[in-house]
Amino acid sequence: MQAAQNSYLVLVLLAVAAVGFAAAPLAMAWAWAKFFSPQKPGKDKNATYECGLEAKGDAWIHFRSEYYLYGIIFLVFDVETIFLLPFAVAFTGLPVGAFVAMIVFLLLLVEGLVWAWRKGFLTWK
Amino acid sequence: MIEEGLKSELQKQGVYVTTLEDLYNWGRANSVWPLTFGLACCAIEMMAASMARYDLARFGAEVFRPSPRQADLMIVAGTVTKKMAPLVVRLYNQMPEPKYVIAMGACAISGGPFKQGYNVLKGIDRYLPVDVMIPGCPPRPEALIHAIMTLQEKILNQRLTGPDRPRHLNADVPGEYPVPAYGKHDLEPSKNPEVWQPPAIPR
Numbered sequence: 202m203q204a205a206q207n208s209y210l211v212l213v214l215l216a217v218a219a220v221g222f223a224a225a226p227l228a229m230a231w232a233w234a235k236f237f238s239p240q241k242p243g244k245d246k247n248a249t250y251e252c253g254l255e256a257k258g259d260a261w262i263h264f265r266s267e268y269y270l271y272g273i274i275f276l277v278f279d280v281e282t283i284f285l286l287p288f289a290v291a292f293t294g295l296p297v298g299a300f301v302a303m304i305v306f307l308l309l310l311v312e313g314l315v316w317a318w319r320k321g322f323l324t325w326k
Numbered sequence: 327m328i329e330e331g332l333k334s335e336l337q338k339q340g341v342y343v344t345t346l347e348d349l350y351n352w353g354r355a356n357s358v359w360p361l362t363f364g365l366a367c368c369a370i371e372m373m374a375a376s377m378a379r380y381d382l383a384r385f386g387a388e389v390f391r392p393s394p395r396q397a398d399l400m401i402v403a404g405t406v407t408k409k410m411a412p413l414v415v416r417l418y419n420q421m422p423e424p425k426y427v428i429a430m431g432a433c434a435i436s437g438g439p440f441k442q443g444y445n446v447l448k449g450i451d452r453y454l455p456v457d458v459m460i461p462g463c464p465p466r467p468e469a470l471i472h473a474i475m476t477l478q479e480k481i482l483n484q485r486l487t488g489p490d491r492p493r494h495l496n497a498d499v500p501g502e503y504p505v506p507a508y509g510k511h512d513l514e515p516s517k518n519p520e521v522w523q524p525p526a527i528p529r
Binding site: 239253 | 393394395412413414416417419420423494495496497500501502505
């Protein structure tokens, strides 16, 4: 019983030593900075940006979410291209069902294009 | 303070004694971390000095830090244009104490071949306290290594107390130097009178 307790005591001692090993240099550095090395903060030293330039404006800006429209248009053309190429290559050997399915798929994508067109998104502003 | 004679006598017997000051300075001198900061062609020589052939690592100065927060040596390597000068001073201000400056090459110490140019600063010592200056256009990597050795010698000989103590132990030394602004014709102010005065010409 005594031996079992002692074996756990070793673990506790090791844990204390490990924490001390990590904390002691930090404490020494803190004490050195506190008692010997005076702090000299300033406008430049406390600045966020580290490239020599001064930061301009605020980091908390509104990000316009209209980008999703670009995303949709890109997706329409991108997916269309990817599927159209194998469709064109295998066109002569396709059964009617596959052809109809492909046309339906294309119409779905074209619907997205028509939607964007009617929204006036294709005209450059 | 231990006598030099006693010290060498003890060393012959295999007993090495030192002072805390020497130990502290020895540690500082052999772990100078420069800022990754190149302005012109001198930076190429600085890169060469840090690579395998010249191997700046032998002097503990190979850890080039990309952030001024972690660097304690600024190697001003190259032509400081007037557009770049405020950035250089601001980067120096952002470095933690103690900080040292090596002005590398003719341009950094005086403007070099572009001294008569309207857009080149005639030496970074007009704004920053430069510790070591290296002449040359560009200086060879050996010259940069020599400058670092000179700086190490300077650090090793710094007394931690007294009027010449290092900057980080001296509350009176400014932590930040004024950053020049772009004026109508020139940088304003055109120099920092605390660190630089125009040389008096004896007649």
